[in-house]
Amino acid sequence: MSLMMMSRTEWQHRVDLEQLLDQIWESLTDTPAVLDFSTPEFSVPDGTPLISAAVHLRGDWEGTVRILCTDAMAERIAGHMLAQPTAALIRDDVNDALGEVANIIGGNVKSLLDGVEKLSLPEVQRFPAPGDVQGDHLHTCIARWRDLLIVVQVIEAPQHRRTAHIN
Amino acid sequence: MRLVVADDSRVMRQIVIRTLRQAGYEGFDIIEASDGADALDKIEAENPELVLSDWNMPNMTGIELLNTLRQTGNDVPFGFVTSEGSEEMRDTAADAGALFLIAKPFTPESFRDALDPHVA
Numbered sequence: 001m002s003l004m005m006m007s008r009t010e011w012q013h014r015v016d017l018e019q020l021l022d023q024i025w026e027s028l029t030d031t032p033a034v035l036d037f038s039t040p041e042f043s044v045p046d047g048t049p050l051i052s053a054a055v056h057l058r059g060d061w062e063g064t065v066r067i068l069c070t071d072a073m074a075e076r077i078a079g080h081m082l083a084q085p086t087a088a089l090i091r092d093d094v095n096d097a098l099g100e101v102a103n104i105i106g107g108n109v110k111s112l113l114d115g116v117e118k119l120s121l122p123e124v125q126r127f128p129a130p131g132d133v134q135g136d137h138l139h140t141c142i143a144r145w146r147d148l149l150i151v152v153q154v155i156e157a158p159q160h161r162r163t164a165h166i167n
Numbered sequence: 168m169r170l171v172v173a174d175d176s177r178v179m180r181q182i183v184i185r186t187l188r189q190a191g192y193e194g195f196d197i198i199e200a201s202d203g204a205d206a207l208d209k210i211e212a213e214n215p216e217l218v219l220s221d222w223n224m225p226n227m228t229g230i231e232l233l234n235t236l237r238q239t240g241n242d243v244p245f246g247f248v249t250s251e252g253s254e255e256m257r258d259t260a261a262d263a264g265a266l267f268l269i270a271k272p273f274t275p276e277s278f279r280d281a282l283d284p285h286v287a
Contacts, residue, residue: 027272028182081178083185093178100176103223104271107250111270119223119251121175 004061004115006156008138015112017105017141017152024104025145029080036144042151044070048129053098053122055106060115062157063138065106067098071126073148074098095124105152168286169196169213173206173229174221174248179271183219183248190275192286203227207235210243217286219269222249222256233263244285248273 006014018037025035044050051074054066069077071094075086078097082089099122110116139154170187174180180199187195198213200206204227206220222229233245245265249256252270260268267281 024272027274030185078178082181096176097178100179103176104250107223107271108252111251111253111256121223121225 006061006138011138011154015109015139015154017139017154018143020105020108021141021143021152024101028101028104029077030083031080034145037141039142039144039149042068042142042149044129046129049126050129051094051098051124051126053095053102053124055102055122056120057106057110057113057116057118058120059117061113062116064153064155064157065102065109066153066155067102067105067150068153069098069150070148073145073150076145076148077101077150098122099124109154168194168217169198169215171198171200171206171209171213171215171218171220173200173203173218173224173232175202175224176221177201179221186273186275186278190278190282192278192282203229203232206232210236210241215243217282218243218245219248220245222247222251222260230259230263233260233265237264246281246285 022035026032049071050068051071052066052068054064056064074094074097075089078089078094079086081097082093102122106119110119137153138156141152143150172180172183174183184197198209198215200209202224206218207227210218220229220232229247229249236243236245247260247265247268248271249268250271252268257268266285269277269281
């Protein structure tokens, strides 16, 4: 099995994250897709509570799909997914909702890439900004939903950290 | 009609149930299961007429659940609702005896297309 590195151009040729996000939003939030992808960067004041959800893909191509947003955005997403006011949500539901969004993006990415054999369960983390929000990403997609942002990052695993065999 | 919805995400179980309703499937007796092992217990106890299951779950995956059911002689109608919709996954699901695979994100129309041939 040969492990594959991918250029940004090749990635974007294979995966249309913006179209995928539009479909996910319409399906999960039960609202028409109204995402705006024109925001150039994700910037929030230091100390802002952030939440991320990540899934890891393993196989001929290996990497991570991670989504990142503020607590406020995560609560809005969970509220729409559960059709509940945000005040009625518990933290587990918010974590669950964001994890599921990451799972769906990761599953669709897995389906679009040849030879990816394993998709992990979602890992959800909370941390204050600035935290680990930068880095060298294969693709970064920033979507605005009304006044709040969500970031989707695709991070390719370095060659030396890859696993040639799938358990 | 009694139906088991298996997904480790409670949020996704609620969205599946909401989408069933939007697709016009009203009045189902829906039993929720939080993973494959929980679903296996509830299928054996409740004898449902249809199972809708996620694929990637802790404890027991959806395909392990389906294989276990068939190996024990249980032929309950079974469909996947999963984020992975590649041809390879669809072939694996069909070979194991699944009636359909609905890929997330889904719409009420995709539910109707998959379920109508199997729901009276």
